[in-house]
Amino acid sequence: MIEVEDLRKTYGDFPAVVGSSFDVDRGEIFGIVGPNGAGKTTTLKMIAGLVEPSAGSATVAGFDASDPEMRRSLGFLPEESPLYEDMTARSYLDFFADLYDVPDHEATERIEGTLDRLELDHRERRLGDVSKGMKRKVAIARSLVNDPDVLIYDEPASGLDPLTTNYVLEFVRELRDAGKTVLFSAHNLYHVESVCDRVAIMNRGEIVARGTVPEIRDEYGTTEYRVFTSVPLDDTEPEGDRHVVEVADMDAVEEVRDRAATAGGEVADIRTREPSLEDIFLDLAADAEPDPRGGS
Numbered sequence: 001m002i003e004v005e006d007l008r009k010t011y012g013d014f015p016a017v018v019g020s021s022f023d024v025d026r027g028e029i030f031g032i033v034g035p036n037g038a039g040k041t042t043t044l045k046m047i048a049g050l051v052e053p054s055a056g057s058a059t060v061a062g063f064d065a066s067d068p069e070m071r072r073s074l075g076f077l078p079e080e081s082p083l084y085e086d087m088t089a090r091s092y093l094d095f096f097a098d099l100y101d102v103p104d105h106e107a108t109e110r111i112e113g114t115l116d117r118l119e120l121d122h123r124e125r126r127l128g129d130v131s132k133g134m135k136r137k138v139a140i141a142r143s144l145v146n147d148p149d150v151l152i153y154d155e156p157a158s159g160l161d162p163l164t165t166n167y168v169l170e171f172v173r174e175l176r177d178a179g180k181t182v183l184f185s186a187h188n189l190y191h192v193e194s195v196c197d198r199v200a201i202m203n204r205g206e207i208v209a210r211g212t213v214p215e216i217r218d219e220y221g222t223t224e225y226r227v228f229t230s231v232p233l234d235d236t237e238p239e240g241d242r243h244v245v246e247v248a249d250m251d252a253v254e255e256v257r258d259r260a261a262t263a264g265g266e267v268a269d270i271r272t273r274e275p276s277l278e279d280i281f282l283d284l285a286a287d288a289e290p291d292p293r294g295g296s
């Protein structure tokens with residue numbers, strides 16, 4: 001549904017994106033994660049046809065990103081979405097439905113339906129007077145007024161409280177379950193890990209890992225073993241009435257077992273700890289060469 005082929009963007013002589021390639025399938029949630037300045041927004045804007053690529057190509061629903069027809073299939077949520085503060089949620093959304101030539105009765109049904117699903121109260125209150133979470137919900141509703149097949153959301157949950165964040169992520173899942181294709185960016189890796197079918201990790205303008213979270217974990221992550229002993233050892237920490245040490249492999253587990261036996265105790269339990277996307281990301285970022293783009 002989205003095809004991105006070696007997309008590049010250079011500002012002056014600063015390469016903001018140095019070659020992104022990935023596909024997003026119909027009905028999939030695909031997340032791009034990375035720290036500030038990684039090139040996520042620039043990538044999303046190139047796909048949405050809002051920034052012209054320096055090289056490479058992107059298509060959405062079969063249309064080139066530069067084709068105005070593509071906009072009919074796309075709902076884009078920018079990172080910052082200033083709303084018209086004097087309008088109410090309803091009048092604001094009606095206005096955008098009009099821009100997309102959505103017939104009135106269809107617009108009313110769709111807008112009310114979306115606002116109901118988002119549990120948006122105060123639909124008749126001035127947008128200048130509503131909370132940040134409500135504004136984000138209105139911006140999300142705006143991305144859906146033309147009933148697009150593809151949604152590109154830039155940091156949809158950034159700056160929201162945990163409750164509203166969960167709400168937004170749950171809504172993204174609902175969109176996928178309704179058959180929409182969702183591409184979104186986040187710097188919070190947990191958000192991505194919890195909702196995305198597939199993920200690309202971006203750092204310094206480049207995609208450094210791509211796949212499902214388990215695939216990325218298999219390829220780049222290392223499982224850790226938490227070994228619980230009945231007696232304290234040099235490197236254990238107390239935990240409840242036992243002691244625990246984290247080690248990297250089974251040989252090290254056996255070595256702990258020997259030391260525990262020598263100290264008159266035993267290994268009481270061994271648990272594996274799967275690396276989180278965040279652990280993997282931090283490892284990849286630490287291993288990366290110096291930023292080829294210079295400071296950002």
Ligand SMILES: Nc1ncnc2c1ncn2[C@@H]1O[C@H](COP(=O)(O)OP(=O)(O)OP(=O)(O)O)[C@@H](O)[C@H]1O
Pocket residue numbers: 011014016034035036037038039040041042043079187296
């Ligand atoms: N219009 C522009 N002119 C010059 N440099 C730009 C422009 N837009 C972005 N950049 C630079 O390109 C790099 C990538 O920016 P981008 O906004 O795509 O990153 P990001 O991953 O979305 O980060 P953030 O999470 O902070 O939004 C940054 O170093 C940024 O300063």
